[in-house]
Amino acid sequence: xMLEILRVSWRSIRSNKMRSFLTMLGIIIGVMAVVLxxxxxxxxxxSVTSRVESLGSNILTIGPGFAQSGGINHGxxxxxxxxxxxxxAIEKDDPDVALTAPLxxxxxxxVFGANNTSAAIEGTNQNYATxxxxxxxxxxxxxxxxxxxxxxxxxxxSQIEQTLFSGYxxxxxxxxxxxxxxxxxxxxxxxxxxxxGFENPNDGIAIPVTTEQNLLTGSTTVSQILASAKSxxxxxxxxxxxxxTLRVLHQLAPSAANDFQITxxxxxxxxxSGISQTLTYLLDGISAISLLVGGIGIMNIMLVSVxxxxxxxxxxxxxxxxxxxxxxxxxxxxxxxxxxxxxxGLIIGGGGAIVVGQISKTxxxxxxxxxxxxxxxxxxIGLIFGVYPARKAANLKPIDALRFE
Amino acid sequence: MSAAEGVMPTSRxxxxxxxxxxxxxxxxxxxxxLVREYSIGGQTIRxxxxxxxxxxxxxxxxxxxxxxxxxxxxxxxxxxxxxxTSGDYILDGYSVAQMSEDDLADLRNQKIGFVFQSFNLLPKxxxxxxxxxxxxxxxxxxRERRRRAEEALVRxxxxxxxxxxxxxxxxxxxxxxxxxxxxxxxxxxILADEPTGALDSRTTEDILRLFEELHExxxxxxxxxxxxxxxxxxxxxxxxxxxxxxxxxxxxxxAGDAR
Ligand SMILES: Nc1ncnc2c1ncn2[C@@H]1O[C@H](COP(=O)(O)OP(=O)(O)O)[C@@H](O)[C@H]1O
Ligand SMILES: [Mg+2]
Numbered sequence: 001x002m003l004e005i006l007r008v009s010w011r012s013i014r015s016n017k018m019r020s021f022l023t024m025l026g027i028i029i030g031v032m033a034v035v036l037x038x039x040x041x042x043x044x045x046x047s048v049t050s051r052v053e054s055l056g057s058n059i060l061t062i063g064p065g066f067a068q069s070g071g072i073n074h075g076x077x078x079x080x081x082x083x084x085x086x087x088x089a090i091e092k093d094d095p096d097v098a099l100t101a102p103l104x105x106x107x108x109x110x111v112f113g114a115n116n117t118s119a120a121i122e123g124t125n126q127n128y129a130t131x132x133x134x135x136x137x138x139x140x141x142x143x144x145x146x147x148x149x150x151x152x153x154x155x156x157x158s159q160i161e162q163t164l165f166s167g168y169x170x171x172x173x174x175x176x177x178x179x180x181x182x183x184x185x186x187x188x189x190x191x192x193x194x195x196x197g198f199e200n201p202n203d204g205i206a207i208p209v210t211t212e213q214n215l216l217t218g219s220t221t222v223s224q225i226l227a228s229a230k231s232x233x234x235x236x237x238x239x240x241x242x243x244x245t246l247r248v249l250h251q252l253a254p255s256a257a258n259d260f261q262i263t264x265x266x267x268x269x270x271x272x273s274g275i276s277q278t279l280t281y282l283l284d285g286i287s288a289i290s291l292l293v294g295g296i297g298i299m300n301i302m303l304v305s306v307x308x309x310x311x312x313x314x315x316x317x318x319x320x321x322x323x324x325x326x327x328x329x330x331x332x333x334x335x336x337x338x339x340x341x342x343x344x345g346l347i348i349g350g351g352g353a354i355v356v357g358q359i360s361k362t363x364x365x366x367x368x369x370x371x372x373x374x375x376x377x378x379x380x381i382g383l384i385f386g387v388y389p390a391r392k393a394a395n396l397k398p399i400d401a402l403r404f405e
Numbered sequence: 406m407s408a409a410e411g412v413m414p415t416s417r418x419x420x421x422x423x424x425x426x427x428x429x430x431x432x433x434x435x436x437x438x439l440v441r442e443y444s445i446g447g448q449t450i451r452x453x454x455x456x457x458x459x460x461x462x463x464x465x466x467x468x469x470x471x472x473x474x475x476x477x478x479x480x481x482x483x484x485x486x487x488x489x490t491s492g493d494y495i496l497d498g499y500s501v502a503q504m505s506e507d508d509l510a511d512l513r514n515q516k517i518g519f520v521f522q523s524f525n526l527l528p529k530x531x532x533x534x535x536x537x538x539x540x541x542x543x544x545x546x547x548r549e550r551r552r553r554a555e556e557a558l559v560r561x562x563x564x565x566x567x568x569x570x571x572x573x574x575x576x577x578x579x580x581x582x583x584x585x586x587x588x589x590x591x592x593x594x595i596l597a598d599e600p601t602g603a604l605d606s607r608t609t610e611d612i613l614r615l616f617e618e619l620h621e622x623x624x625x626x627x628x629x630x631x632x633x634x635x636x637x638x639x640x641x642x643x644x645x646x647x648x649x650x651x652x653x654x655x656x657x658x659x660a661g662d663a664r
Contacts, residue, residue: 004541015529315525318486319586320514320542322507399486402525 005325009333012305013340023301024341026294027381030287031345031374032352037283038370039353044276058098058232059131060239061263062090062225062246080221081250081259084209087125087225089249094227094241096234101128103224104212110205111178112164119160120204121179123212123222129190131228139173139188142208146187150210154184158192159202179205182215235264294341295381302334302389313393314401327394334386335379342378346371432495433593433625434460434483439492441478452478454648455492460627462593465620467636468629470645476629477598479645483627484517484596485509497593514542518587520597524579526571532558532582533567539590557585561615577608584615588624595619597628601635613638 013020064080087102104123109116128134129141137158146153154177156164165172172186184207192202213219229238239262246260306313313326353366441453452475460466468476481487482494485501494501497516504512518539519525526535536554545553558567561581571579580600587595597616601609617638620626628639636642642654 001541001544011529311525312527315527316538316542317510318484318513318519318525319539320510320590322510322542324507325542397487399481402486402521 001325002328005329006332006336008329009336012309012333013336019301020337020340023297023337024294024344026290026297027338027341027378028294028345028348030289030291030294031342031378032349033283033287033290034374034377035346035349035366035370036352036356037280037287038367039349039356040283041276041280042367043356044279045273058229058235059265060227060229060235060242061265062227062242063223063261063263065257065259065261079259080223082222082225082246083220084125084213084222086246086249087222087227090225090227090242090245091127093245094238096230096238096241098228098230099127099131100225100227101125101131102209102222103128103226104209104217104219104222105224106212106216108180108216110160110164112175113168115164115166117160117163119157121212121216122204122206123209123216124206125209128206128226131226132193134193135191137189137191138171139186141188141190142206147208147210149208150214151208152182152184152211152215153187153207154179155188155190155206156186157190157202157204160205161189179207180216239264291377291381294338295385298334298337298382299385299389301337302330302386303392305333306330306389306393309393310396310401310404313396314398314404317396317398318402323394326396327390330390330393331383331386334389335382338378338382338386339375342375345378346374349374430462432459433462433464433497434458434627435493435495436482437493439479439482439494440490441475441482441487442490452648453482453489456649458643458650460625462625463620463623465616465626465638465640466628467639467642468627468645469631469633469636469642470651472631474645475648476631476645478648480596480598480627480629483594484519485513510542514539514590516593518590518592518595520580520583520587520595520600522599522602524571524576524583524603526579526582526586528571531568531570532563532574532585535571535582536586536589539586543590553589554585557589558582560588561585575608576604577611580604580608580612581615584612584619588619593625595624595626597626599630600628601630601632609635 062082064082082102084102087100090097091100101124106121106123107118108121110119122128124142125147126142126144129136134141136155139155141155142153145151156172161172164177165175168175172189175186176183177186178184190202190206209222213222227238227242229235242262243258247258250259252259316326350366350371357366436456436458439453439456440451443450443452454475456475456479458479468479470476478487482489483496485496485504489502492502496512499512499516501509501512513519526532527538533551533554536557537550540550540553555564555567558564558581561584563578563581563585566574566578571582574582580603584595584600587597595616600616601612604612613635616626616628620640626639628635630636637656640656642656644651644654
C-alpha cells in the first residue's frame with residue numbers, strides 16, 4: 001500500500017518537472033549552503049590553526065609607537081626608541097618572558113662570485129631561531145659569541161642561498177659573501193619556512209645585531225624586539241610586564257603615551273579566526289533562511305497541488321480512501337520534494353566542498369555531520385511544511401471535493 | 406408479473422408491486438425522514454424535505470424529477486458522500502448518520518460503486534489502474550487486484566483498451582471503465598448519477614444495456630436521471646419534486662424492452 005502511495009506521489013512530481021524543480025530550489029540552495037559553509041568553516045579554521053603553529057604561538061612583537069606631532073600620525077616606524085639593551089632587560093627582568101631577540105633591518109646588495117642580489121638583512125641574536133621556530137638545513141645559527149664579538153658571519157634564508165649559490169656545487173657553509181662590500185662568512189642555511197603572510201622568511205639574511213648596527217645601519221636603535229612568552233597562557237601578563245619595563249627604561253612620565261607598541265600574535269590570530277567564525281555563522285544563517293524559504297515554497301506548491309487535485313481527492317475518497325491515505329500521499333510528495341532537493345544540494349555542495357578542499361589543500365572537507373544535518377533538516381522541513389497541505393487535503397469533504405470545478 | 410403501471414404508495418415493507426421478487430429480498434437502503442438543508446448567505450435551502458424511501462437488494466431503481474428537485478442531494482446521501490441534517494439512513498444494516506469519516510470511507514469502499522455523469526476517472530492513469538483503485542483501498546493483494554480488474558474490464562467490453570488512459574478513450578469507453586471500477590469490489594449497490602448525461606444516444610443505449618445486464622446478474626442499481634428514456638430501463642421509478650418523493654411507479658419489463 002505504502003509503495004503504491006509513493007508511486008502516486010512520484011508520478012505527480014514527475015508530471016510537473018519544471019514546477020517540482022523550482023519548488024526544490026530553495027532546499028537545494030539551503031543544503032548547498034550548509035555543506036559549503038561547513039567546508040569553508042573547517043578549511044579556514046585549519047589554515048588559521050596552521051598559521052598559529054608556524055608563527056610560534058607565544059610571540060609578542062614590540063615595535064616603535066605612533067610618533068605623534070600636532071595630531072598628525074606618522075604611522076609605524078617613526079622614530080624607534082628600542083635598543084638591544086631594552087631586549088636584554090626584558091628577557092632578564094620580566095618573569096613571564098622566556099626569550100627576546102632584537103631586530104635591526106636593512107636592505108643591502110649581496111654578492112657571491114658572479115651572483116648578486118638584494119636582500120633583507122636582519123640584525124638579531126641567537127634567540128631568533130628559537131623564537132621563530134627556524135630549523136637549519138646546513139651549518140648552525142648565530143651564537144651569543146657572534147653577537148658579543150660583532151662577528152662578520154651570516155645565516156642565509158633558503159631562497160637567498162639558491163640565488164647566490166646557483167651554479168656552485170659545494171656547500172655554502174664556510175664560503176665568503178659580500179654584503180654592501182663587506183666580507184661575511186656563511187655559517188648556516190635555514191631550512192625552507194612556511195610563508196606566514198606578507199613577508200617571505202626565506203628571502204632574508206640574519207647577521208649579529210651588533211655587526212648590523214656597526215657596519216650597516218650605524219644606529220643604536222633597533223626596529224623591533226621579538227619576545228616569546230613562557231606559555232600562551234601568560235601572553236597578557238608578559239605584555240603588561242614588558243610595557244612597564246619599557247616605560248621605566250624610556251623614562252616616560254605617567255601621563256605620556258607609550259613610545260612603543262606591542263602586538264600580540266595570538267590576538268591577531270584569534271581575531272582572524274573570529275572573522276572566519278563570523279563568516280561561517282553568516283553562511284549558516286543563509287542556509288537556515290533558504291531552507292526555511294524552501295520549506296515555505298514547498299508548502300505553497302503543495303497547497304496549489306491540493307487545490308488542483310481537489311477533484312482527484314474527491315474521487316479517491318468516494319471510492320474509499322481514508323483520511324490517512326490522502327494525507328500520507330501528500331506528505332510523501334512534499335517529503336520526496338525536499339529529499340530530492342537535499343540530494344541535489346548535497347551533490348552540488350559536496351562537489352563545491354571537494355573543490356574548496358583541493359584549492360586550500362585541506363583535504364576532504366565534506367563532513368558527515370554536515371551531510372546528516374542537511375538531510376535531517378530537509379526531511380524535517382518536508383514534514384513540517386507538508387503537514388498543513390496534507391491535512392487540508394485529507395479534511396476535504398468528499399462531496400465538496402467531487403463538486404469542485 | 407402484472408403489467409400494473411400504477412402509482413404505488415411509498416409505505417415501507419409493502420410487499421406488493423410488479424417486481425415482487427425484489428421485495429421479498431432484504432432491505433438494502435432504508436431512509437427515514439431524511440432532511441438536508443444548505444445554508445447560503447444566511448438563507449436556508451431545504452434540498453431534502455423529510456424523504457422516506459426503501460430499496461431492496463436486487464432492485465433496479467431510477468430516481469427522476471425536474472432539475473433542482475433534490476435528486477443529486479438524495480444520491481449523495483445514499484452514497485454516503487454527505488451527511489443529513491436530520492433523519493436516519495440505514496445501509497445494509499449500518500446506521501450511517503453516526504459514522505466517522507473513515508468508517509464512511511470503508512463503507513463506500515465495500516458497499517457502493519459509483520458511476521458519475523463526468524466519469525470521474527483519474528487522469529494520467531490507465532483504465533486498468535483506475536479499476537484497481539477501489540481494491541487498493543480495500544487492501545486486495547496486487548496480483549489478485551490485477552486479475553479482478555482485467556476481469557471487470559472484459560465484463561464491460563473493454564478487454565482491448567485496458568492500458569489506455571482516459572484521454573485516449575471515448576466518452577462511452579470512459580463510462581465503461583467507471584462502471585468496471587464501480588462493480589469490481591462486488592458492492593451491494595451501484596449508484597449512478599446521470600450516467601448517460603454526457604453521452605450520445607447510441608452510446609447511451611449501450612451503457613443502459615450494460616446496466617440491465619448487471620441487474621440481471623443480481624446487482625442492485627440506483628440511477629439518477631431526468632430523461633424518461635433512461636428511467637424506463639429501471640423496474641421502479643421514484644419521482645422527486647421539491648425535495649421529496651412525489652410518487653413511485655413500477656414499469657413493465659415488456660414496456661422497458663419495447664423501447
Ligand atoms: N452544495 C449546495 N449548496 C447549496 N445549495 C445546494 C447545493 N447542492 C444543491 N443545492 C440546492 O438544493 C436543491 C436540490 O439540488 P439537487 O439535489 O442538485 O437537485 P437535482 O439534482 O435534482 O437537480 C437545489 O435548489 C439546489 O440549488
Ligand atoms: Mg443533479
